[in-house]
Amino acid sequence: MKLTIHRGANEIGGSCVEVTAGNTRILLDFGMPLGNGLGGEFDESAIEGKSINELIEKKILYPIKGLYKDTPPQIDAILISHSHKDHYGFLKYAHPYIPVYMSAGAQKLINILNIFVRKEGRLQLPRAVETVCDRKSFDVGDLRITPYLVDHSAFDAMSFHVVYKMSGKSIFYTGDFRAAGWKEKLFDRFVADPPKGVDSLIMEGTMMGREAGKYPTEQDVLDRMVDILRETDNKVTFACCSGQNIDRIVTFYKAARRTKSLLVIDPYTACVLNAIKSPRSHIPQMDWDSVRIFIANYYGKGDVYVSKISDSAFKGLLPDIGRAKIKPLDFSGLEKKALVLMRGSMLPAIEKIPGIKESKMVYSQWQGYLKKDNADARRFKDFVSKYDMCLEHVHTSGHATVDKLKEFAAALNPERIIPIHTEHAELFKEFFWPVKILKDGEVFDLMAGGSH
Ligand SMILES: [Zn+2]
């Protein structure tokens, strides 16, 4: 059994691991990098129109035989851990006949994004995507794979346990995970009853070398949001967050409920929440009492999100969206306070809400995004200062702290730990033993790897 980290051995984002055993070859994730390797951001538009060979030459793609569209397929499966682009973003280069496995939630979120992004950024999933479920094992050739549902900022995220049936050797790939969200119990359940006999644990280490921050858990974010909404005299409070971070949207909904405020979301977020609606879940929906949908005129062309929805399979939602709508001028007549969830693309619309001067702007994503020197970060900061807004960072990470990683690794007790999704692979050695640091592209043979 052999494994190769094609990307991610010493960077966050773009994870791709190849596993070979017997006659079977699979990939674990096929992500788009976040960085360009020079300290800047990965430029997605720069790869548009480039051939696979060009991209391999530029070391953006990897020389994996039988993976790409231009050769007969020789990879038996691609397993995607979750719906973050740094884990699935390169799928469009894979041969469409290679079976892709992912959770139902991941499929829904990837599909819905297609409605709202530019044509070039869309990803047509193969029609035969296999749906994986928590702890339901399946076989791919000589491998037996068991997915484990994990707590992460992406909805319905999975780890994968990959066993070579002939030898019993196995690899555990964590994907991205944490133990601080509304699904924290998944972590406790896992460490109480982990899979046995894992040889190599490929473990994410995003938080290595990063501060845990002021709010360790989603509950802490909720408590702070309740205080913010209680303390403010302003009608409107803004929170900037991803429309796909479901845990966070649940947090904001709870904060709004607890303070008898309205939660205002945009039509895109409303569609995302609708797509993953289930009778038993607590995911807020557009027809719930205290939820409103913000509809505005963008650049004189009407609501950009509504027009995309009307051209999509989600157009049946438009009557519901209409019933829940709130327009910028409607905010003046509100009796309740409103918590408005927004993203950078919505700045020209929220500007039309009367009286936003000196209101509170909660930044609820990784602070690193704001510190970047790019147009989005500048536009956001200019907006905040133009309206004398009070900016506060209230966020908890989607990734496990070092303490939780230690608890996780101790429970699995593998033969070795291989760092991935980290900028500080070397730091693993301070906390874990034994650690095998691989380089991108280096083939590691589990048999020859020795044991401790
Ligand atoms: Zn990631």
Ligand SMILES: [Zn+2]
């Ligand atoms: Zn992720």
